[in-house]
Amino acid sequence: MPYVITQNCCNDATCVAVCPVDCIHPTPDERAYRNAEMLFIDPAICIDCGACADVCPVDAISSADTLAPEQQVYRELNAEYYARDPLPRPDAAHIQPLPLFVRTAGAAAPPVLRVAIVGSGPSAHYAAEELLTRRDVAAEVTMLERLPMAGGLVRYGVAPDHWHTRTVDRVFRRTARRPGFALHLGVEVGRDITLAEVSAHHHAVVHASGAAGDRRLGIPGEELPGSHSAREFVAWYNGHPEHAGREFDLGTDRAVVVGTGNVALDVARILVSPPERLRGTDIADHALAALGACTVREVIVLGRRGPEHAACTTPELLALGDLPGIDVLVDGAVEAAPGAPMKTRVLAEYARRRPAPGNRRIVLRFGTTPEAITGIARAEALTVRDTGTEVRESIPCGLVIRAAGYRGLPIPGLPFDEQRGTVVNRAGRVVEPGSGQSVPGQYVTGWIKRGATGVIGTNRHCAAETVAALVEDHHAGLLPAPAAGPAEFEALLGERCPDALTGADWHEIDRHERQLGAAAGRPRVKIVDAAQAARIAAHRAPR
Numbered sequence: 001m002p003y004v005i006t007q008n009c010c011n012d013a014t015c016v017a018v019c020p021v022d023c024i025h026p027t028p029d030e031r032a033y034r035n036a037e038m039l040f041i042d043p044a045i046c047i048d049c050g051a052c053a054d055v056c057p058v059d060a061i062s063s064a065d066t067l068a069p070e071q072q073v074y075r076e077l078n079a080e081y082y083a084r085d086p087l088p089r090p091d092a093a094h095i096q097p098l099p100l101f102v103r104t105a106g107a108a109a110p111p112v113l114r115v116a117i118v119g120s121g122p123s124a125h126y127a128a129e130e131l132l133t134r135r136d137v138a139a140e141v142t143m144l145e146r147l148p149m150a151g152g153l154v155r156y157g158v159a160p161d162h163w164h165t166r167t168v169d170r171v172f173r174r175t176a177r178r179p180g181f182a183l184h185l186g187v188e189v190g191r192d193i194t195l196a197e198v199s200a201h202h203h204a205v206v207h208a209s210g211a212a213g214d215r216r217l218g219i220p221g222e223e224l225p226g227s228h229s230a231r232e233f234v235a236w237y238n239g240h241p242e243h244a245g246r247e248f249d250l251g252t253d254r255a256v257v258v259g260t261g262n263v264a265l266d267v268a269r270i271l272v273s274p275p276e277r278l279r280g281t282d283i284a285d286h287a288l289a290a291l292g293a294c295t296v297r298e299v300i301v302l303g304r305r306g307p308e309h310a311a312c313t314t315p316e317l318l319a320l321g322d323l324p325g326i327d328v329l330v331d332g333a334v335e336a337a338p339g340a341p342m343k344t345r346v347l348a349e350y351a352r353r354r355p356a357p358g359n360r361r362i363v364l365r366f367g368t369t370p371e372a373i374t375g376i377a378r379a380e381a382l383t384v385r386d387t388g389t390e391v392r393e394s395i396p397c398g399l400v401i402r403a404a405g406y407r408g409l410p411i412p413g414l415p416f417d418e419q420r421g422t423v424v425n426r427a428g429r430v431v432e433p434g435s436g437q438s439v440p441g442q443y444v445t446g447w448i449k450r451g452a453t454g455v456i457g458t459n460r461h462c463a464a465e466t467v468a469a470l471v472e473d474h475h476a477g478l479l480p481a482p483a484a485g486p487a488e489f490e491a492l493l494g495e496r497c498p499d500a501l502t503g504a505d506w507h508e509i510d511r512h513e514r515q516l517g518a519a520a521g522r523p524r525v526k527i528v529d530a531a532q533a534a535r536i537a538a539h540r541a542p543r
Contacts, residue, residue, distance in 0.1 A: 001064040002046035003053055006074045007315040008164040009038035009060045012126075012171075012457025015052035021045050024052060025081075028461040032085075034454075037313035040081035057168045070322050077314065077342055112180075113139045113474050114482055116198050118189050119208035120145035121152015122456045123446025125172040126463035127206050132178045137471050140180040142202065142489070146188035147241060148530040150506050152210060154456065155526075156240045159266040160281035161273065163523050168456055173510075176503055183503035184493060186530070192496045195413050201489040203479040204441045204470050207414070207423065207430075208463075211406035211447040215421075217258060221373030222402070225249070226380075230263050230403035237270060237291070239284030239526040249378070250294035252398025256382050258370050259403030260303040261311040265320060265362075267401050268299040272326050272360040282523045296360070300331075300395065303366040304387065307334045307347045310366070313455075314343045320362060321346070327355045331365040373400055406452035414442060422451050428466025429473070441480050443470050505537035512536045 005015075005024075016027045016039070023045035026032035041052070041061075053061040064075055115131055117124045120143055131139040149155065151169060158165045176183060189195055199205055214229040216222060226249060235243035255271055257264045270278070275292040283291075303310060307330070310317070320328045328350050336348035347364070355361055372383040374394065381394045407421035415424040415433050423444045424433045430442040445466040446459050454462075473479055493500060501509075509527060516525035527533050 001048060002043040003041050003048065003050065003061050004043075004064050004067060004071075004074050004078050005039055005041055006060050006062060006067070006071050007319055008058050008162065009315070009455075010058045010165060010168050010457035011036060011039060011455045012057060012168070012460040013039065014055045014057060014460075015039065015061060018051040018055050020049060020051065021047055023047075033461075034458075038315055040078045042082045043075070043079050044082065057171045058164050059167060060164065073318060073342075074315075080342060111138070113137050113204075113471070113479075114142070114202045114486070115139060115204050115206060115470070116142045116144060116202040117206045117208055118144050118198075119152060119210060119446070120147075120150035120183070120185075121208065121210055121446065121459075122154055122168070122172070123210070123449075123459040123463055124152065124206075124208035125175050126460045127208060127445050127467055128181060129171075129175040129178075130464050130467040131470075132175065132180055134467070134471065137474065138180075140486070141182065142486075143181070143183045144187045144189055144193075144198070145183070145185045146191075148186045148501055148533045149241070149509065149527070150183065150185060152208075156235055156238045158238075158456075159234075159270065160238065160283035161269070161278065162266075163281060165456065166282070166523070176507075181503070183506060184497070185501040185506055187493060187497050187500050190412050193492065195411075197492065199441055199480070200483045201485070201492070202441075202482055203474065204443060206443045206445055206466060206470070207411055207448055208444070208446045209408075209411065209448050211408040211421065211452045213407040213409045213421065214402070215404040215407050217370055217402055217404055219370055219372050221375065221379065224373055224375050225378040226375070226398055227373050227400045227402065230257070230259070230267050230401050231406055233267055233401055234263065237283055237287035239287070239528040241528050241530055244284065244286060244528040248290065249398065250290060250296060252296060254298045254300065254395070254397045255296050255399035255401065256300045256302060256395060256397045257401045257403055258302050258382075259311070259405070260301060260309075260364070260366075261403060261405070262313055262316045263406075264301055264401075264403035265312050265316050267403060268301050268362045269320065269323065269326075271296045271299050271399075272362060273323070274325060277324075280522055282517065282526055284526050284528055286528070296399070298361050298363060300363045300365055300397070302368050302370060302384065303364070304369050305366065307364075307366045308344060310343065310347065310364075312343075314341075314346065317343060317346050321350065325359055327353065327359045327361040329353055329355060329361060329363045331363050332367075406447065408448045408451070411448070414439065420451055423448055425449055428462075428469045438473075438478075440478065499534065501534065501537050508539075509533050509536050 016024045023042040026036050128141045154169050214231040236246045330351035334348040334351040336345045367387045369385045373379050374381045379400050381396050383394050385392045410416040425444050428443050430439040443466050445463045513524040517523050
């Protein structure tokens with residue numbers, strides 16, 4: 001039986017590299033990869049070897065004969081991709097990449113390239129992995145994270161009930177064990193240490209700070225209590241230390257989420273999920289308690305454009321339909337002609353559904369533009385306009401979540417594109433917008449490079465492009481030589497950030513969280529307080 005890629009595909013394309021018959025597409029070299037919702041296995045070519053399943057970092061690949069009933073649709077989804085866009089059948093086995101560079105004992109050590117990476121999320125770890133495993137350079141990586149816990153988007157962005165997606169962190173734990181890798185937590189570049197000081201101790205700096213801002217709706221009432229960004233809400237329920245103390249009034253019958261992307265679906269799903277469903281996840285304890293008292297019975301998910309433009313991925317949309325006790329409906333009819341994309345067919349099926357008595361519900365509503373959030377002391381309603389009829393109406397709701405997208409924030413000292421919310425760059429090299437000249441030693445990867453697009457695995461190839469540019473500049477002699485070495489940098493950090501945590505400290509915190517989780521039947525119990533994290537680290541056994 002052929003193998004099948006299912007919902008939690010992370011798109012990092014590790015599977016592509018090991019497939020001996022080139023049956024997994026789109027590959028990172030193909031144009032379609034940039035906007036792909038997931039990867040697909042061609043059932044006509046797959047030889048059932050299982051190599052892809054062995055290396056998948058999120059366990060998203062299974063043999064077709066082992067799929068659960070709710071996963072059977074992915075056989076059709078994988079086959080449909082190739083039916084729509086047939087590929088030439090390969091005449092020979094797929095040529096594998098050469099083995100990665102491994103430093104052997106006794107070999108002459110080439111000059112070491114020292115790189116600082118700012119951030120500890122997927123793009124940061126993929127960049128570190130690329131640097132530490134290249135064949136053409138010996139590198140050392142210093143990773144600097146302003147928070148006391150590592151993980152970035154994987155820890156604070158992925159929905160807690162999508163635990164399979166979070167398992168990609170085992171790839172990052174492998175990177176953290178590599179020789180030449182150092183991690184410093186609780187160090188903020190620009191506050192504790194300047195970018196100039198980081199640059200003075202390294203050949204290059206890779207900025208992987210992600211997108212810490214959010215896009216506004218630009219409508220009246222957006223600042224009313226009860227109106228929040230999805231970024232804030234997601235960070236709160238995922239235990240982000242800077243958002244753990246926030247309060248959300250969940251004592252309302254109806255909430256409205258503006259946006260139709262995956263984050264919007266995550267928020268809607270979490271709001272109507274029963275506490276017993278969330279109790280087995282790694283959701284933050286404070287959020288679990290608050291959601292246990294949540295009275296939201298209906299979440300309306302608003303899209304400005306028609307259903308054919310729904311921003312969510314097909315797998316995320318499919319997953320909504322299997323939630324027990326929750327109706328997923330579409331307000332209005334959806335036409336799905338023969339041969340229509342599966343996403344459209346799924347929406348058409350949801351549009352035909354009827355609510356069951358007693359169920360909570362998620363209602364997808366398209367062609368609706370928000371115009372104002374109204375209320376006296378807090379949000380009480382959302383005024384919307386139908387984009388087809390121009391008819392306005394007021395939707396009563398006590399909670400409005402704006403899921404209009406994440407946005408990068410400026411990095412002091414680097415040119416910033418205000419419109420795109422990214423650092424100005426060319427293939428990862430930071431460049432001056434006027435002259436187009438590269439800023440020596442400064443690079444970007446991830447969302448701060450390309451904007452808040454793609455999924456976790458997309459960052460792997462984004463990082464590879466940036467590292468390729470960096471190494472090319474290194475070989476060309478274009479990188480400034482460090483004025484001081486690793487020992488001096490460690491001394492500087494010790495002076496400026498005496499309470500900073502190390503990679504060994506983080507290993508102990510991670511182990512502690514997992515132990516608490518195992519005792520409670522959960523993947524982990526998150527530590528959200530920096531002081532508590534420091535106390536746990538202080539009790540680790542010397543290594």
